[in-house]
Amino acid sequence: MAKKEAAPYKIYLTENELPTSWYNLRADMKTKPAPFLHPGTLKPLKFEEMQPIFCDELIKQELDNDTPYIPIPEPIMDFYKMYRPSPLVHAEFLEKLLDTPAKIYYKFEGNNTSGSHKLNSAIAQAYYAKQQGLKGVTTETGAGQWGTALSMACSYFDLDCKVFMVKVSYEQKPFRREVMRTYGANVTPSPSMETEVGRRINAEHPGTTGSLGCAISEAVEVAVGTPGYRYVLGSVLNQVLLHQSVIGLETKAACDKYGIEPDIIIGCAGGGSNLGGLIAPFMGEKLRGEKDYRFIAVEPASCPSFTRGKYVYDFADTGKVCPMAKMYTLGHDFIPSANHAGGLRYHGMSPVLSELYDEGLMEARSYEQTAVFDAAVKFARVEGILPAPESAHAIKGAIDEAIRCRETGEERTIIFGLTGTGYFDLVAYQKYNDGQMSDYIPTDEDLEKGFASIPNIGL
Amino acid sequence: MAKKEAAPYKIYLTENELPTSWYNLRADMKTKPAPFLHPGTLKPLKFEEMQPIFCDELIKQELDNDTPYIPIPEPIMDFYKMYRPSPLVHAEFLEKLLDTPAKIYYKFEGNNTSGSHKLNSAIAQAYYAKQQGLKGVTTETGAGQWGTALSMACSYFDLDCKVFMVKVSYEQKPFRREVMRTYGANVTPSPSMETEVGRRINAEHPGTTGSLGCAISEAVEVAVGTPGYRYVLGSVLNQVLLHQSVIGLETKAACDKYGIEPDIIIGCAGGGSNLGGLIAPFMGEKLRGEKDYRFIAVEPASCPSFTRGKYVYDFADTGKVCPMAKMYTLGHDFIPSANHAGGLRYHGMSPVLSELYDEGLMEARSYEQTAVFDAAVKFARVEGILPAPESAHAIKGAIDEAIRCRETGEERTIIFGLTGTGYFDLVAYQKYNDGQMSDYIPTDEDLEKGFASIPNIGL
Numbered sequence: 001m002a003k004k005e006a007a008p009y010k011i012y013l014t015e016n017e018l019p020t021s022w023y024n025l026r027a028d029m030k031t032k033p034a035p036f037l038h039p040g041t042l043k044p045l046k047f048e049e050m051q052p053i054f055c056d057e058l059i060k061q062e063l064d065n066d067t068p069y070i071p072i073p074e075p076i077m078d079f080y081k082m083y084r085p086s087p088l089v090h091a092e093f094l095e096k097l098l099d100t101p102a103k104i105y106y107k108f109e110g111n112n113t114s115g116s117h118k119l120n121s122a123i124a125q126a127y128y129a130k131q132q133g134l135k136g137v138t139t140e141t142g143a144g145q146w147g148t149a150l151s152m153a154c155s156y157f158d159l160d161c162k163v164f165m166v167k168v169s170y171e172q173k174p175f176r177r178e179v180m181r182t183y184g185a186n187v188t189p190s191p192s193m194e195t196e197v198g199r200r201i202n203a204e205h206p207g208t209t210g211s212l213g214c215a216i217s218e219a220v221e222v223a224v225g226t227p228g229y230r231y232v233l234g235s236v237l238n239q240v241l242l243h244q245s246v247i248g249l250e251t252k253a254a255c256d257k258y259g260i261e262p263d264i265i266i267g268c269a270g271g272g273s274n275l276g277g278l279i280a281p282f283m284g285e286k287l288r289g290e291k292d293y294r295f296i297a298v299e300p301a302s303c304p305s306f307t308r309g310k311y312v313y314d315f316a317d318t319g320k321v322c323p324m325a326k327m328y329t330l331g332h333d334f335i336p337s338a339n340h341a342g343g344l345r346y347h348g349m350s351p352v353l354s355e356l357y358d359e360g361l362m363e364a365r366s367y368e369q370t371a372v373f374d375a376a377v378k379f380a381r382v383e384g385i386l387p388a389p390e391s392a393h394a395i396k397g398a399i400d401e402a403i404r405c406r407e408t409g410e411e412r413t414i415i416f417g418l419t420g421t422g423y424f425d426l427v428a429y430q431k432y433n434d435g436q437m438s439d440y441i442p443t444d445e446d447l448e449k450g451f452a453s454i455p456n457i458g459l
Numbered sequence: 460m461a462k463k464e465a466a467p468y469k470i471y472l473t474e475n476e477l478p479t480s481w482y483n484l485r486a487d488m489k490t491k492p493a494p495f496l497h498p499g500t501l502k503p504l505k506f507e508e509m510q511p512i513f514c515d516e517l518i519k520q521e522l523d524n525d526t527p528y529i530p531i532p533e534p535i536m537d538f539y540k541m542y543r544p545s546p547l548v549h550a551e552f553l554e555k556l557l558d559t560p561a562k563i564y565y566k567f568e569g570n571n572t573s574g575s576h577k578l579n580s581a582i583a584q585a586y587y588a589k590q591q592g593l594k595g596v597t598t599e600t601g602a603g604q605w606g607t608a609l610s611m612a613c614s615y616f617d618l619d620c621k622v623f624m625v626k627v628s629y630e631q632k633p634f635r636r637e638v639m640r641t642y643g644a645n646v647t648p649s650p651s652m653e654t655e656v657g658r659r660i661n662a663e664h665p666g667t668t669g670s671l672g673c674a675i676s677e678a679v680e681v682a683v684g685t686p687g688y689r690y691v692l693g694s695v696l697n698q699v700l701l702h703q704s705v706i707g708l709e710t711k712a713a714c715d716k717y718g719i720e721p722d723i724i725i726g727c728a729g730g731g732s733n734l735g736g737l738i739a740p741f742m743g744e745k746l747r748g749e750k751d752y753r754f755i756a757v758e759p760a761s762c763p764s765f766t767r768g769k770y771v772y773d774f775a776d777t778g779k780v781c782p783m784a785k786m787y788t789l790g791h792d793f794i795p796s797a798n799h800a801g802g803l804r805y806h807g808m809s810p811v812l813s814e815l816y817d818e819g820l821m822e823a824r825s826y827e828q829t830a831v832f833d834a835a836v837k838f839a840r841v842e843g844i845l846p847a848p849e850s851a852h853a854i855k856g857a858i859d860e861a862i863r864c865r866e867t868g869e870e871r872t873i874i875f876g877l878t879g880t881g882y883f884d885l886v887a888y889q890k891y892n893d894g895q896m897s898d899y900i901p902t903d904e905d906l907e908k909g910f911a912s913i914p915n916i917g918l
Binding site: 014175 | 633
């Protein structure tokens with residue numbers, strides 16, 4: 001094999017090296033992710049049953065377990081070029097700090113105004129909504145990254161955008177709200193008094209700071225009840241992982257170009273969109289028996305869907321408005337503490353990743369918040385990027401693996417996903433800087449309460 | 460000449476195409492910028508007289524009007540590669556929106572955690588301070604971009620960093636303060652009660668929201684009075700423009716690579732560091748008679764140093780602690796209204812740019828705040844980047860030139876400097892979104908009050 005050119009510190013693919021199709025990992029899975037069920041019939045949800053909620057083309061993508069590559073439409077490619085390719089960065093400064101024989105790379109998705117990878121799917125979903133002639137879309141947002149991304153995408157295609165923002169984030173991150181408004185979105189704290197489900201949850205849990213599950217219920221209720229509107233979701237769904245595969249495809253292309261051979265691939269996991277996107281083409285190779293990799297999902301100890309959840313059918317949302325999904329779940333009534341990694345506070349996990357994890361193709365671990373911020377600040381000071389708390393979970397995972405390499409002398413190559421920047425998470429950083437950050441691990445009793453909400457349908 | 464490859468939407472130079480020296484525009488100026496004067500003797504300041512304030516190597520750079528290229532030390536090149544090259548972006552989406560025959564490009568310096576171009580000089584100044592064996596540095600910051608940049612640079616070289624932050628920004632931008640603290644800096648609102656000059660200004664102007672000129676006085680007082688400390692400044696100085704030439708050199712290299720021939724180069728101007736850096740190599744060509752360009756400085760109508768100031772010797776700071784500089788100035792006692800473009804609120808202007816402007820080699824114009832935010836939001840929605848209010852002045856300038864081209868049918872090529880992102884300026888965006896943004900233009904009487912503070916030394 002011809003010797004490859006040495007990789008620069010930051011790898012930017014050229015425009016003609018960019019992926020032109022998304023990769024659908026499901027096509028290579030022997031056991032497909034379990035289908036969504038209709039909560040009444042407990043039968044797999046049909047296309048027609050999803051139509052009131054989702055855009056037609058997105059439902060097709062959601063249900064398509066067979067087509068391996070789906071071409072990226074031209075207008076989406078146009079938008080991608082505004083902020084893609086994202087760089088694959090060789091974390092030389094971090095390696096030096098850790099004095100490790102490991103090679104560490106990170107795929108940095110934060111260099112856009114939404115501040116994260118969420119834009120990759122937002123623009124796709126807005127595009128298909130526009131194609132269908134819709135007037136607008138509704139959604140929920142946790143940390144605010146997805147809502148910001150969707151606002152930008154809707155503004156680009158001139159669509160209305162109604163965002164239900166988890167109350168704790170709405171209050172801690174007023175500036176995210178202003179970015180969304182600058183892009184023309186309507187933003188409401190959730191649970192609100194604007195929907196039936198919001199009023200019910202407010203009545204049952206007075207003073208609740210909200211959850212993604214609850215905000216989803218509200219957004220779906222409004223979408224279904226408003227002509228010309230559909231609901232869009234920033235994570236968990238198969239279609240979202242499909243769009244996010246652009247992260248993994250670019251990463252793989254950069255690795256192949258420069259002869260980088262990763263051993264371990266690490267990502268933070270909330271609903272699983274970033275992790276699912278990053279690992280997609282590598283997991284494909286593993287599933288096809290071409291190569292082997294270790295994949296590690298990192299989640300907060302305060303919301304441990306993989307590490308302490310159950311792999312069963314559960315409602316995707318607190319209000320039980322949505323279909324049921326088979327996934328690792330803490331129960332749809334589980335409302336995590338006001339952990340700052342707002343984007344990782346979802347009670348469930350992508351069905352695709354849940355299946356892969358259940359088959360032992362992936363590992364998972366959880367970390368407490370203070371340890372994650374320790375890693376974030378360490379990273380920020382040497383690599384120059386202030387990470388989002390969500391992303392910092394992956395940093396912590398990568399640092400621990402690199403330290404293990406130092407102890408064993410193994411020269412592993414680690415790639416992790418740096419999903420976003422922490423510019424809107426300064427309330428959390430302030431708490432950390434002031435030594436006032438607390439950790440929270442749910443007790444077994446706390447978890448039992450959440451598990452009690454899982455419907456007993458024997459699946 | 461061989462046909463050049465078509466430029467991609469975003470041009471990233473490769474590592475081996477990056478400038479390895481800074482370009483010192485003064486070497487090509489026939490009339491050199493006027494020297495700093497000692498306020499007592501009114502004689503040009505000598506190296507030894509500057510030593511208590513500045514680092515030795517930086518004084519050499521400050522006084523060097525002859526060496527055209529100064530090599531960038533290896534450790535600075537190392538740091539630059541973390542966030543450089545910055546992209547030169549073809550603003551296709553903006554061109555389409557404006558329906559203009561003009562070609563618009565922008566050099567985007569905001570893709571780093573400090574959020575602006577300021578890091579280019581911060582890392583250089585921190586490096587030379589470290590080389591000299593100093594313990595730390597002091598500085599002022601307006602919008603907070605320079606302070607953040609310096610905090611990052613000092614953290615990288617393990618130097619103490621003490622920042623006086625203009626009070627209005629300190630209050631409007633608590634999150635900037637937290638970024639600085641995350642990088643280990645000590646941040647104090649200015650005017651403070653920690654310095655003699657701060658106490659005096661607080662007594663004379665009770666309730667003042669501060670100014671850059673006043674924060675400079677405080678930072679200099681602390682630097683001079685603390686063993687092992689020196690003062691560093693993020694704009695105005697010759698050395699800063701020297702370091703910032705990396706912006707222009709990259710821009711020029713990208714233009715040359717793809718055959719882009721700019722007609723008009725536009726930048727916002729506060730102290731002049733970004734504009735001076737961006738135009739440097741192009742202005743060099745103009746001074747040497749090789750090519751012609753139009754250069755346009757854009758400033759806020761609320762602090763119109765170029766468009767309404769006087770080109771005379773004045774104190775660089777409110778407290779008269781610093782030497783005197785010949786520059787376009789509104790008078791060192793001029794305290795602008797609490798305009799949100801905090802980084803453009805300085806009463807004076809770089810001596811290099813002042814001399815060029817005085818010789819008619821550059822144009823200047825001023826805009827009111829609301830018009831600037833109109834341009835910012837327009838740009839954000841089509842080009843995807845939420846700009847800093849400072850940078851938005853350049854956007855407004857570029858849009859106006861592009862509209863002029865639409866009217867005249869001229870196919871000009873416009874390059875503007877997009878110095879940073881507005882992620883920490885959401886209080887201002889909120890005011891704009893709520894329709895509560897006000898404009899302020901100083902009256903002639905307001906200006907006269909500022910002019911009255913200019914020392915009458917007949918120069």
